[in-house]
Amino acid sequence: MKILLCDDSMTVRKKLANTLLSLIPCEIVEAKNGVEAIDKFNFEKPDLVFMDILMPEIDGLEAVAKIITKHPAAKIIMLSSVGTKDNLQTALKLGAKDFIQKPADSKRLKIILETYREA
Amino acid sequence: MFSAFFGNYLLNKGVVTSEQLNKVFNTQKRTRLKLGVLAINSKFMTAANVNHVHQLQTTLDRRFGEIAIIKGYLTDDQLADLLTKQKSEHLILAQALVDANVMDMVTFEEEINLYKLAYGLDDEQFDAIKNGDIDVVMTAFLAFEKTGMSQFYIDFVTLFVKNIIRFIDSNVYIDRVEKVDRIIYSHLFKQNIKGDKSIFTAYSADDKALLDVASQHAGEIFDKIEEYPLDSACEFLNLTNGLFVVNMSDQGTNMTLTIQDYVSNASITPNNLMYRIPIHISTGTIYLHVGEA
Numbered sequence: 001m002k003i004l005l006c007d008d009s010m011t012v013r014k015k016l017a018n019t020l021l022s023l024i025p026c027e028i029v030e031a032k033n034g035v036e037a038i039d040k041f042n043f044e045k046p047d048l049v050f051m052d053i054l055m056p057e058i059d060g061l062e063a064v065a066k067i068i069t070k071h072p073a074a075k076i077i078m079l080s081s082v083g084t085k086d087n088l089q090t091a092l093k094l095g096a097k098d099f100i101q102k103p104a105d106s107k108r109l110k111i112i113l114e115t116y117r118e119a
Numbered sequence: 120m121f122s123a124f125f126g127n128y129l130l131n132k133g134v135v136t137s138e139q140l141n142k143v144f145n146t147q148k149r150t151r152l153k154l155g156v157l158a159i160n161s162k163f164m165t166a167a168n169v170n171h172v173h174q175l176q177t178t179l180d181r182r183f184g185e186i187a188i189i190k191g192y193l194t195d196d197q198l199a200d201l202l203t204k205q206k207s208e209h210l211i212l213a214q215a216l217v218d219a220n221v222m223d224m225v226t227f228e229e230e231i232n233l234y235k236l237a238y239g240l241d242d243e244q245f246d247a248i249k250n251g252d253i254d255v256v257m258t259a260f261l262a263f264e265k266t267g268m269s270q271f272y273i274d275f276v277t278l279f280v281k282n283i284i285r286f287i288d289s290n291v292y293i294d295r296v297e298k299v300d301r302i303i304y305s306h307l308f309k310q311n312i313k314g315d316k317s318i319f320t321a322y323s324a325d326d327k328a329l330l331d332v333a334s335q336h337a338g339e340i341f342d343k344i345e346e347y348p349l350d351s352a353c354e355f356l357n358l359t360n361g362l363f364v365v366n367m368s369d370q371g372t373n374m375t376l377t378i379q380d381y382v383s384n385a386s387i388t389p390n391n392l393m394y395r396i397p398i399h400i401s402t403g404t405i406y407l408h409v410g411e412a
Contacts, residue, residue: 011337018338084365084375101362
């Protein structure tokens with residue numbers, strides 16, 4: 001399983017990668033802003049994406065919109081510190097599959113992985 | 120929490136030295152209050168009763184409480200009450216200070232009263248510190264000027280301190296809120312909260328405290344200030360601010376965040392009222408700033 005982690009924080013990317021690797025055998029690809037996320041998605045074709053919202057260049061919501069337009073089957077999970085109802089609704093409307101409030105809990109991540117590994 | 124707040128009050132007042140305080144804190148970790156002392160303190164037993172039980176303990180392989188009940192000095196309920204009090208941080212600190220010959224019980228009680236006076240704490244607020252009720256403690260200590268923003272500042276700082284306790288270090292106490300003008304820091308992490316209310320948030324820290332925050336938050340051990348620990352420390356602010364925005368949003372105040380930012384050798388030059396809250400942890404001091412954006 002190939003997973004794209006998109007977050008401007010190196011700390012979040014490393015912590016998340018370590019947690020995911022402890023839960024499932026997977027290949028991790030990283031992006032540090034929305035522009036990189038779109039490029040990496042097009043090139044790497046990941047099975048699952050974890051996407052932050054607040055990022056430089058273009059934010060996570062705009063990146064989701066662009067990825068989903070081109071790849072409607074993309075499986076994107078928002079992972080943000082700003083889990084407000086507005087952000088949640090916007091993300092789901094744009095095509096994100098789920099929303100996790102930071103800090104990511106490993107139990108929640110496990111459920112997400114189990115849900116989308118076979119989907 | 121009580122030990123950190125009151126212990127550092129005694130330290131700043133010059134009643135104890137930092138060496139004595141560290142020794143007391145270490146003793147406190149190993150100390151269990153003696154049931155006899157507690158029984159006298161609670162007026163359940165006289166000193167003569169306690170001495171009698173101690174005497175019997177030299178010949179009977181029984182615990183203090185068991186013998187006291189057999190002898191009719193204590194009831195089952197009284198013993199249960201004493202066992203609960205045995206875990207009281209407030210009394211353990213008192214005993215550790217007395218055992219270290221820093222002060223006697225009378226002085227301890229006097230200092231407690233002076234402490235309550237110095238911070239204008241009523242009995243309820245003082246009990247909150249003893250019980251570690253962070254919300255009441257923060258409200259008592261965070262004396263912001265009464266404006267339309269003060270409750271937001273209290274809520275924000277309370278959440279920040281809770282996250283310090285949750286993720287970084289439970290040995291926390293805060294100093295008085297200060298109004299600040301221009302301040303320069305070697306390392307500064309900042310982020311604006313914007314929306315229905317706009318708030319500037321930032322923090323800096325002593326190098327050791329900064330590395331501690333970065334290490335605990337990242338789950339790694341950092342000993343040098345460089346890109347990764349700085350990123351971790353910056354993300355800690357983002358994490359806290361995100362939770363604050365979610366809390367506010369749930370209460371009907373719509374807010375969002377700007378992207379968090381790290382600046383080296385940064386000066387804070389506020390146009391509006393700006394506050395600084397020193398937050399002390401085991402490894403040093405964190406300087407949290409909050410004001411109108």
